Structures are given as C-alpha cells and as structure tokens.
Amino acid sequence: MSFSDLIGQDELKERLGISIEQTSAQSFLFTAPAGMGKHMFADELAASFVCSHPTREGACGKCNNCTYFRAGTHPDVRRYETDKGKKSLSVATIREEIIPDTAVASQIAGKKVYIVNIGNIELKYQNLLLKVLEEPPKGVVFILLCTDASLVLPTIMSRVVEFKMRPYTEEEIFKILSKHNEGDLPEDKLRFFSSFSAGIPGKGLTLIKDEDFMSERDEVFEILMKIPKRDYTGLMFEDFEFFSGRQERISDILLLMMWFLGDLSSLLASMDTKGVKNRDKVDRMRSFLSENKGLTLKNIYNASEAVTDFNRDVKARVNFEAACCTMLLKMKKEFT
Numbered sequence: 001m002s003f004s005d006l007i008g009q010d011e012l013k014e015r016l017g018i019s020i021e022q023t024s025a026q027s028f029l030f031t032a033p034a035g036m037g038k039h040m041f042a043d044e045l046a047a048s049f050v051c052s053h054p055t056r057e058g059a060c061g062k063c064n065n066c067t068y069f070r071a072g073t074h075p076d077v078r079r080y081e082t083d084k085g086k087k088s089l090s091v092a093t094i095r096e097e098i099i100p101d102t103a104v105a106s107q108i109a110g111k112k113v114y115i116v117n118i119g120n121i122e123l124k125y126q127n128l129l130l131k132v133l134e135e136p137p138k139g140v141v142f143i144l145l146c147t148d149a150s151l152v153l154p155t156i157m158s159r160v161v162e163f164k165m166r167p168y169t170e171e172e173i174f175k176i177l178s179k180h181n182e183g184d185l186p187e188d189k190l191r192f193f194s195s196f197s198a199g200i201p202g203k204g205l206t207l208i209k210d211e212d213f214m215s216e217r218d219e220v221f222e223i224l225m226k227i228p229k230r231d232y233t234g235l236m237f238e239d240f241e242f243f244s245g246r247q248e249r250i251s252d253i254l255l256l257m258m259w260f261l262g263d264l265s266s267l268l269a270s271m272d273t274k275g276v277k278n279r280d281k282v283d284r285m286r287s288f289l290s291e292n293k294g295l296t297l298k299n300i301y302n303a304s305e306a307v308t309d310f311n312r313d314v315k316a317r318v319n320f321e322a323a324c325c326t327m328l329l330k331m332k333k334e335f336t
C-alpha cells in the first residue's frame with residue numbers, strides 16, 4: 001500500500017508526502033466527517049513513520065517494520081479509539097494509558113506512533129493531551145483524528161499539522177464503490193449511490209448494504225406517482241405517516257424526492273435520459289408524464305420548492321406535521 005493506492009484527495013496526498021520528508025513535525029490532526037476515510041490516510045501516514053525506507057508515496061511495504069505494521073502487530077504503533085458506545089476518548093485512556101506509554105522507549109522503529117481518534121473530547125480534557133503535544137518525548141508522533149476541528153482547543157490546533165479532507169468527486173466515489181462492489185451491483189446503481197453520497201464515500205458504502213434504503217426509495221417513488229390521484233385522506237394520513245415514521249432520516253428521504261422530481265423535469269424537457277439519476281424508473285416516469293399531460297416544468301419546479309421548504313422547516317424545527325402536510329398539499333395542487 002502507498003498513498004497512490006488510495007482514491008482521491010490528491011492535495012492531501014501531496015501534503016502527506018511533504019510531511020514524510022520533513023521529519024520535524026511530531027503531531028498531526030486529520031479532520032473530516034465520518035465516512036471520509038480518515039483512518040486509511042492516517043494509517044498510511046503512520047506506516048510511513050515507522051517504515052525503514054519511506055518515500056513521498058508512503059511506506060515501502062517491504063521492510064520488517066512494514067510487515068509488522070500490516071499485520072497489526074507493530075510494537076511501536078498504538079491505536080486508541082473512542083470507547084464503545086461513546087463519542088469521545090475517555091480521560092482514563094489519556095491519563096493512564098497514553099501519557100505514561102509515551103515515556104517508554106521505542107522497540108524497533110526508533111519512533112513511536114500514536115493513532116488517536118479523539119472524537120468529541122471535552123475541552124477540559126483536551127488540556128491533558130495538550131501537555132504531551134507541547135513537549136512530546138523524542139521520537140513520539142501523534143496522529144489525531146476528529147470529525148470537527150471547531151471543537152478542538154486552539155492551543156492544540158497550534159501544535160498540530162492539520163490535514164483537512166475535501167469532499168470526494170462523484171467519479172472518485174464511483175471508483176471507491178466499484179472497488180468494494182462485492183454484491184456485483186450494476187453500474188447504474190453504483191452511479192446512483194455515488195451521486196447520493198454527496199462527497200462522502202462512507203455514506204454510499206453504508207447505503208449499498210442497507211436494504212431498507214432501496215425499499216424506501218421505491219416507497220418515495222410510489223408516493224410521488226400516486227399524488228395526482230390521491231384524495232385528501234390518503235395524503236394526510238397514509239402519506240404523512242410514511243414521512244412521520246422517518247423523521248430521523250428525513251433529509252435523505254427528501255433528497256430522493258427531489259431527485260425523482262428532477263428526473264421528471266429532465267424527461268419532460270427532453271427524450272434524453274443522460275441526466276436521469278433513477279434510470280430504473282424511466283419507463284414508469286414516462287408513462288406518468290403521458291397520463292398527466294397537463295403537467296408543466298413550472299408545476300414540477302413548484303413541487304420541488306415545496307420539498308425544499310419542508311426540508312428547511314424541519315431543520316428550523318418547525319412543527320413536523322404542519323410542515324409535512326403543507327408540502328403534500330402543495331404538491332397535490334401542482335400535480336392536479
């Protein structure tokens with residue numbers, strides 16, 4: 001493995017290469033939301049610090065240090081995760097394990113590397129970590145990970161080299177999903193998940209395995225297709241119930257809705273299916289459009305606006321029921 005085996009993050013790889021060459025810095029911090037692959041990049045950097053022949057591309061992969069590292073048994077590499085079920089690293093771990101361990105000499109690499117996922121560690125406990133970051137024992141390297149740099153003490157930020165990860169492009173996510181595509185999903189579906197991941201490959205990887213997600217997508221589609229013929233009771237009770245039962249993941253549900261509406265617009269505007277995200281539904285959408293001949297691009301646009309408004313209201317914690325019913329009624333008006 002080297003950085004070039006990891007997909008995307010070209011700018012980050014360039015900076016990591018420079019950090020390997022300049023051995024002066026001792027503390028690093030990867031910041032990115034969950035699902036961005038922080039651990040993989042942190043691991044690669046850690047491997048290059050214990051490797052006997054590192055290059056800008058990362059560890060050599062051949063030396064003894066690399067062999068131990070890959071086996072997960074390198075005696076000079078320590079990993080600390082947030083405690084199970086907790087969102088942050090425990091104080092006891094910092095005080096009783098990490099700090100005393102930094103005083104123990106390296107066994108084979110001449111360096112000790114600590115990969116520490118700090119999570120949402122409370123500010124008062126970050127000071128504990130700060131002490132060891134301010135004056136790390138010789139050869140001790142800290143690679144910290146967190147999801148949100150704004151929760152980290154400025155004094156810690158000033159001691160670390162920060163590596164921010166950028167959202168991945170759709171093409172990069174497509175490559176990542178293809179690489180992990182054990183279920184042999186067809187390209188259309190992989191493309192769908194790549195766009196739906198919104199720059200976070202982990203999201204796509206999770207959704208692919210989530211059978212509920214695909215059935216929910218079908219349900220959202222059916223709700224949309226039924227709207228022109230739906231009566232008031234159907235909208236206010238059955239359809240509302242669907243959304244109400246999914247408040248936790250409502251933004252994903254609404255995004256699916258927006259995409260179906262976007263696809264309807266594309267199909268109404270042209271015969272071309274190039275920009276269509278839900279390829280498997282093209283035939284159904286075409287028959288929907290021919291059954292509802294009066295539907296204009298303006299109507300679909302207004303329906304999308306109703307979805308956007310609902311999404312905004314949910315974020316602003318407006319009464320869910322009222323906001324949801326408003327959306328359904330507006331959509332019904334546009335689709336009738």
Ligand SMILES: [Zn+2]
Binds near residue numbers: 052061062
């Ligand atoms: Zn090596």
